[in-house]
Amino acid sequence: xxxxxxxxxxxxxxxxxxxxxEWITLLSTYTNEDRTYAAQxxxxxxxxxxxxxxxxRGIVEFSNVCKNNCYYCGIRAGNTCIERYQLSRDEIMDCCxxxxxxxxxxxxxxxxxxxxxxCEDICDIVxxxxxxxxxxxVTLSIGEKSREEYAAYKAAGADRYLLRHETxxxxxxxxxxxxxxxxxxxxxxxxxxxxxxxxxxCGIMVGSPYQTVECIAExxxxxxxxxxxxxxxxxxxxxxxxxxRDMPKGSYELTLFLLSLSRLMLPRVLLPATTALGxxxxxxxxxxxxxxxxxxxxxxxxxxxxxxxxxYDNKICTGDTSAACRGCIEARMERIGYRVEVTRGxxxx
Ligand code: 5AD
Ligand code: FES
Numbered sequence: 001x002x003x004x005x006x007x008x009x010x011x012x013x014x015x016x017x018x019x020x021x022e023w024i025t026l027l028s029t030y031t032n033e034d035r036t037y038a039a040q041x042x043x044x045x046x047x048x049x050x051x052x053x054x055x056x057r058g059i060v061e062f063s064n065v066c067k068n069n070c071y072y073c074g075i076r077a078g079n080t081c082i083e084r085y086q087l088s089r090d091e092i093m094d095c096c097x098x099x100x101x102x103x104x105x106x107x108x109x110x111x112x113x114x115x116x117x118x119c120e121d122i123c124d125i126v127x128x129x130x131x132x133x134x135x136x137x138v139t140l141s142i143g144e145k146s147r148e149e150y151a152a153y154k155a156a157g158a159d160r161y162l163l164r165h166e167t168x169x170x171x172x173x174x175x176x177x178x179x180x181x182x183x184x185x186x187x188x189x190x191x192x193x194x195x196x197x198x199x200x201x202c203g204i205m206v207g208s209p210y211q212t213v214e215c216i217a218e219x220x221x222x223x224x225x226x227x228x229x230x231x232x233x234x235x236x237x238x239x240x241x242x243x244x245r246d247m248p249k250g251s252y253e254l255t256l257f258l259l260s261l262s263r264l265m266l267p268r269v270l271l272p273a274t275t276a277l278g279x280x281x282x283x284x285x286x287x288x289x290x291x292x293x294x295x296x297x298x299x300x301x302x303x304x305x306x307x308x309x310x311x312y313d314n315k316i317c318t319g320d321t322s323a324a325c326r327g328c329i330e331a332r333m334e335r336i337g338y339r340v341e342v343t344r345g346x347x348x349x
Contacts, residue, residue, distance in 0.1 A: 005034040013041055013264040017224050023217035026261075027254075035257045035291075042260035042292030045267045050294045054338045055270065055345030056329060057139065058104035058300035058322070060095045061309040062087040066112025068143075069178050072208060074239035074310045075112050081241045085305045086116065089125055095322070096129055099300045100136070102326040103342040107133075108162070108297060110141040117142075119149045123156035130157035137344040139201075144185055147192040154196050159346075161193045162201040164232050167208065167215055168222035175210040190226065199347050201230030201270070206258060207250020208236040216258070224265050229347040230295075231262050231269050234276030237312035252280050256291040263292030268348050270295050279316045285329075286336050295345070296333070298325035 008026045012018050018026070026034075063086040064075045075082065087095075096107050107129060111117070126138050139160035140153055150161070165186055167173050173183035193200045204219050205211075223231060235250030255277055262271060272295040273288025281287070285296055299306060299317050306318040317325050330340050 005030055006037055009034065009038050009041065009261075009264065012261060013045070016265055017221075020217055020221065023220055024213055027213045027216055030257060032253070035253060035260070038257060038260035038264065039291040042263035043290060045263055046271075046292050046294050049268055049348060052338050053294070053341040053345075054289060054333050055106070055295045055343070056104060056326075056340050057106040057108045057272075057295060057297040057345075058095070058099035058102070059108040059110055059297050060087070060092055060099075061110050061299070061301040061305070062092050062095075063111040063114040063117065064305075064309050065114040065116065067115060068113050068181060070181070071176055071178070071243045072205065072236060072239070072312075074242060074312055076242060079241045082310070083308050085308055086114065087302070087305070089121070089128070091302065092125055093128060093132075095300045095302065096133065096136075098322055100133055102322060103340070104300065104326075105133075105135060105342060105344045106137040106139060106160075107300070108139040108141055110162075111143075113143040119145075119152050123152050126153060126156040126158045135344070137346065144189050147196070150189075150192050150196050150198070154198060158198070159344075160199040160201065160230065162203075162230060162232060163189055163193065164201075164203040164205075165190060165219075165222065166204060167211065168218040169215045172208075172210055172212075172215045176208060190228075194226070194228075199229035199270070201232055202226065202228045203230075203232030203234075205234060205236040205250060205276075206255040207248070209244050209247045211236075220258075220261065220265065223262065227266060229268075229270060231266070231271055232274060233258050233262065233271075234274035235280045237276055237279060237314070239310065239312045249280060252277075252284065255280075256287055259288055259291045259293050270345070270347055272297050275299075275316060276312065279312070279314055286332055289333070289338060290336060296329050296340075298322070298329050
């Protein structure tokens with residue numbers, strides 16, 4: 001056991017922050033024992049707040065059309081090798097109906113940045129869902145919009161919004177995105193979302209190309225200050241039809257460690273064991289939960305379109321039905337002593 005790292009983990013838990021140089025030390029010298037130590041503490045913190053309950057969210061990937069060209073992402077506009085699809089309002093409602101029957105009480109509507117759904121279209125879909133299922137939360141994950149649009153979504157009843165910041169380092173952001181995209185606008189979006197009262201999620205890919213320990217330290221410091229209600233952390237996985245096709249995938253172990261450190265820094269945070277974590281390792285979602293995660297987001301999209309929402313290669317569940325994923329998650333959680341909870345699963349203030 002590295003005693004210095006152990007005391008840094010203790011300090012993070014007690015004070016909810018550590019200094020920049022301390023982050024650098026911890027992230028560049030951690031051992032497997034340090035990870036185990038952090039995971040045990042993180043799981044104890046999560047258990048003390050959320051008990052043995054794991055929240056599930058049904059993700060409806062309603063369009064893979066995207067105007068952007070992020071270098072890492074399989075549904076980037078420049079990828080001509082995929083078949084594009086857009087679900088209609090009725091198709092989205094059908095996914096939610098099935099999801100409700102499976103016990104989902106949060107629906108996550110996710111898409112590329114697809115301008116063919118107007119602000120009004122999105123608001124109509126959100127308010128339809130809220131009208132039919134008043135006991136459910138709606139999360140949007142549809143990218144960068146104006147403050148006015150975010151306000152309209154909120155007024156229509158949306159509860160939460162996911163928008164990973166991707167990196168807190170502006171120079172690093174430029175290496176992951178073309179010039180048309182700006183880190184400053186990303187940050188503006190996150191501030192607006194929080195001010196408008198959304199439960200707001202940010203997050204990163206672990207091991208994204210050109211990411212350094214310095215970048216991750218900045219990410220953790222940013223999240224410690226921003227205090228998101230949700231954090232999405234998964235490993236970077238290359239996609240064969242993107243500029244980053246030959247880049248190495250991120251570290252599974254570092255992803256688990258960062259989940260634990262996030263839990264210690266922000267004890268109440270809603271922290272998913274992500275699909276990317278389940279893709280890089282078949283036990284990823286279980287080990288993610290055991291490292292401090294408390295949310296799983298199975299797919300509710302129609303099976304026919306799933307293969308076209310490939311953000312990275314080999315994404316799991318693309319051949320499965322919603323019913324299969326629901327059952328699969330329940331069984332996986334029970335095997336490690338946790339249970340799936342049928343509630344909205346809100347952030348506990
Ligand atoms: N590997 C891992 N995660 C990815 N994402 C996009 N492309 C990849 C990839 N190749 C993540 C981004 C985005 C979220 C929806 O999916 O962080 O914000
Ligand atoms: Fe989809 Fe296991 S969660 S098959």
